[in-house]
Amino acid sequence: MFTVFVDGQEGTTGLQIKERLDKHPEVTLLEIDPAERKSVDARQALLNAADVAFLCLPDSAAKESAALVTNDTTRLIDASTAHRTDPAWVYGLPEINAEQRQRIAQSRRVANPGCHATGFNLLVAPLVARGLLHPSTPLSCQSLTGYSGGGKAMIAQYEDADTEQRARLQGPAHYGLNLNHKHLPEMQAVCGLALPPVFTPVVGPFYQGMVVTVPLHAAQLTMPNRHAEAVRDALAEHYADSTFVQVQPYNVEGSVDGGFINPQAANGTNQNQIFVFGHGERILLMSRLDNLGKGASGAAVQNMNIMMGLPEQLSL
Numbered sequence: 001m002f003t004v005f006v007d008g009q010e011g012t013t014g015l016q017i018k019e020r021l022d023k024h025p026e027v028t029l030l031e032i033d034p035a036e037r038k039s040v041d042a043r044q045a046l047l048n049a050a051d052v053a054f055l056c057l058p059d060s061a062a063k064e065s066a067a068l069v070t071n072d073t074t075r076l077i078d079a080s081t082a083h084r085t086d087p088a089w090v091y092g093l094p095e096i097n098a099e100q101r102q103r104i105a106q107s108r109r110v111a112n113p114g115c116h117a118t119g120f121n122l123l124v125a126p127l128v129a130r131g132l133l134h135p136s137t138p139l140s141c142q143s144l145t146g147y148s149g150g151g152k153a154m155i156a157q158y159e160d161a162d163t164e165q166r167a168r169l170q171g172p173a174h175y176g177l178n179l180n181h182k183h184l185p186e187m188q189a190v191c192g193l194a195l196p197p198v199f200t201p202v203v204g205p206f207y208q209g210m211v212v213t214v215p216l217h218a219a220q221l222t223m224p225n226r227h228a229e230a231v232r233d234a235l236a237e238h239y240a241d242s243t244f245v246q247v248q249p250y251n252v253e254g255s256v257d258g259g260f261i262n263p264q265a266a267n268g269t270n271q272n273q274i275f276v277f278g279h280g281e282r283i284l285l286m287s288r289l290d291n292l293g294k295g296a297s298g299a300a301v302q303n304m305n306i307m308m309g310l311p312e313q314l315s316l
């Protein structure tokens, strides 16, 4: 048994982590009095008492909490953007390769990936690593996500909206139009790309679930005569032993969700499903995941299991 503290236990990610930990056979939860949840002293005491602490906080508070740990035993898993490209932290996406999984297992500081970045990195990183995509290839990416990705503030915007606002929010909406989304640095760093992708996120009027797409022309592959199916097979080989990343058969569009890809179909799971579609020289890569599952809380608990030497699927 080991002790766990969730700093930010009342937030969207914190509550979902807690749900998973409540059924975890090895975990004893250290809970903070909700009235004290922003007290530095109360948090510092629990952060230092716990074997593992999850930081489910805005970036600034996550940095503050990390600095409050004064021992060399507490393992931290940070769900925020604060440390994802910090060299002192390990990026918590074990499926990238066996070395990454080892690094997570041995680290006391793991940065949990962003939800859009998880979908993108699982599609692109293996293709760059295997030499199918050159690191200097300019890429683009679109992501359709549920509104819980924006945390309590965005959930309130959708669910407590007045009539006028509700009318505005009833369809999917592009955002991040400064083209400087906070997940770009981790997408670029993890895939080893010369340029960050042109990334266009879209938020839809549903609570959770997401689909991340990367379009490619065959001419962008290092071997331009390669067919989309070869890309699918390379991803299938890369993830052949993975518990949580499954590559679907090539060109399954007719048989999935009656021809519509449902962004909510992986909800409640820790899965990232990969689809590859192709026609002529046009290729579409797609990840479907739960932004609160493999995109956040599920991935965080998976990382904890790896760090504690437990089967990674425990309580997921």
Ligand SMILES: NC(=O)C1=CN([C@@H]2O[C@H](COP(=O)(O)OP(=O)(O)OC[C@H]3O[C@@H](n4cnc5c(N)ncnc54)[C@H](OP(=O)(O)O)[C@@H]3O)[C@@H](O)[C@H]2O)C=CC1
Binding pocket: 007, 008, 009, 010, 011, 012, 013, 014, 037, 038, 039, 055, 056, 057, 058, 059, 061, 079, 080, 081, 113, 114, 115, 148, 149, 150, 151, 152, 153, 291, 292, 295, 296
């Ligand atoms: N939602 C998602 O899909 C994902 C979120 N993340 C990241 O996880 C982190 C948490 O996000 P999310 O759960 O969505 O956010 P929420 O806004 O839902 O929750 C954040 C929680 O942190 C609390 N909090 C804020 N400041 C402090 C502080 N100084 N000390 C202690 N607690 C504080 C808030 O308190 P209060 O209850 O008073 O508001 C709230 O409970 C963020 O960094 C986010 O970027 C990562 C991946 C996906």
Ligand SMILES: CC(=O)N[C@@H](CCC(=O)OP(=O)(O)O)C(=O)O
Binding pocket: 079, 080, 081, 113, 114, 115, 116, 145, 146, 147, 148, 149, 150, 154, 182, 183, 201, 203, 295
């Ligand atoms: C709908 C929505 O706003 N989603 C968030 C992503 C949530 C996520 O992955 O979390 P991090 O904030 O930890 O990176 C966004 O695009 O900024």
